[in-house]
Amino acid sequence: MIDHAHDLASVRDATERLLTAVGKLDNASVTHPSRLPGWTRGHVLAHLARNADALVNVLEGRPMYASGEVRDADIERDAPRALDLQLADLRESAARFQEAGDAPADWSRTVELRNGVTDSASRVPFRRWAEVELHHVDLGIGYELEDLPAEFTEREIDFLADRFAGHPGVPSTRLTDGTRAWSTGGDAAGGPEVTVTGFPADLLGWLAGRRTGAALTADGGPLPALPPL
Numbered sequence: 001m002i003d004h005a006h007d008l009a010s011v012r013d014a015t016e017r018l019l020t021a022v023g024k025l026d027n028a029s030v031t032h033p034s035r036l037p038g039w040t041r042g043h044v045l046a047h048l049a050r051n052a053d054a055l056v057n058v059l060e061g062r063p064m065y066a067s068g069e070v071r072d073a074d075i076e077r078d079a080p081r082a083l084d085l086q087l088a089d090l091r092e093s094a095a096r097f098q099e100a101g102d103a104p105a106d107w108s109r110t111v112e113l114r115n116g117v118t119d120s121a122s123r124v125p126f127r128r129w130a131e132v133e134l135h136h137v138d139l140g141i142g143y144e145l146e147d148l149p150a151e152f153t154e155r156e157i158d159f160l161a162d163r164f165a166g167h168p169g170v171p172s173t174r175l176t177d178g179t180r181a182w183s184t185g186g187d188a189a190g191g192p193e194v195t196v197t198g199f200p201a202d203l204l205g206w207l208a209g210r211r212t213g214a215a216l217t218a219d220g221g222p223l224p225a226l227p228p229l
Contacts (some may be wrong), residue, residue, distance in 0.1 A: 007125035008101045010152070014132040015094045018048075019087065021141055027083050035138045035210070039079075044135050045086045046078035051131050052093035055124055056100045059112050065114065081216040101125055130156055134208060145201035145210065153200045157182055163229075170224050175203055185224060194221040 022045065030042045039047075050071065054064045065071040078089070100131050107122040119127070133152055136143045145153075157175065158181035161184040170185035172193040175198045184207075185194075196203070205211030206226070213223045 002120065002122040002126065004101070004122045004125050006106050007129055008098065008151070008158070011125055011129045011132060012098060013100075014129055014136070014152075015090070017143070018132055018136045019090060020138065021143060022083075022090070023087060023137070025083055025141065029079070029141075030083050030086060033140075035140045036063060039138075041139050041141075042079035042081065042086065043075055044138050045074075045090060046075045046081070048135050049078065049086075049089040049093040050074050052128065053098040055128050056096050058113060058124060059100045059103075059121065061111075064112070081177075083104075097128060116117075126155065126159070130159070134210070137210065146204050148201070148204070150200070153204050154180065157200065157204050157207060160184075160204075160229075164207070164226060167227060170226065171221060173224055175207075177203060192193060192220050194224060195219045 025041070030045070031040055032189040033039070034041045034044045036044060054071070058064050067193055073191060078086075081089075101124075105121065107120070109121050110118050111124065112118050113127075129152060133156075137145055137148070149204055161175060164184045166186050167184075168204045173183070173185040174195045175182040175184060176195065176197050178197065196206075196213075196216050196218050198206075198213075202211060202213070202215040206213040206223075209226070209229055216223060218224075
């Protein structure tokens, strides 16, 4: 059962961690490359701010973005800004998201995200939590996958395993950290199940496209190749 109020509080905490860490940067370091190909840290920060506003749109029944082109243009426009402007935008957009989340609403309703993807409104706060946590790591400023809250890591592994379930080209795969286990893949071609074992951070990094999977072990076949998110 999704607890949207709990997740909204988790978003708030994650955002405060992010703002504290980014506040220690300077204008020059914002222009440095992030861990995402082709994006500076400024691009990541701009995306996080615009994503908060986009999810407000989702919660309030509007299209998430006017278009993919507008989304990309807004990020390019905002990426070069000075640190103080980036921080102010992050704070203000985060506050708008929290305000939208605190408004009385039917959290069981279905909402539409990008590219025709739909989900329960109750899942939107967790989606925002994932944006804040993973992109904090993407900044490359000392916050690593191992630093993520354990609850978030477990739930995001579950979310991504479900996303790849039944995906063409991904064999039946069992993921385990030695204590917990998840299932994913299972394309129409069938075939034996592959068991992938590793620490939670490494499993999440592989599923989220942040790590190659080199630290994981695969039994029953090679480490599956995952499609991009």
